[in-house]
Amino acid sequence: IVIVIAGYGLMTGNFEFQHFMLLFLSLMVFVMGLEEFKKGRKGYGWIGIVVFLFVLFVSLQGFFN
Numbered sequence: 001i002v003i004v005i006a007g008y009g010l011m012t013g014n015f016e017f018q019h020f021m022l023l024f025l026s027l028m029v030f031v032m033g034l035e036e037f038k039k040g041r042k043g044y045g046w047i048g049i050v051v052f053l054f055v056l057f058v059s060l061q062g063f064f065n
């Protein structure tokens with residue numbers, strides 16, 4: 001979903017759906033962080049969770065502004 005929305009924005013120059021792209025990107029990073037925790041790589045898991053929270057915050061700012 002992220003790649004499709006990003007490709008659409010690049011081809012058309014219409015970045016109206018960029019907030020949705022960031023939302024789905026944050027969810028993807030969250031899942032990747034959980035997978036790293038399951039593999040026993042806690043450092044990468046925490047980095048994934050922190051990046052998830054940051055991108056989610058940026059996405060939500062875009063929805064409310």
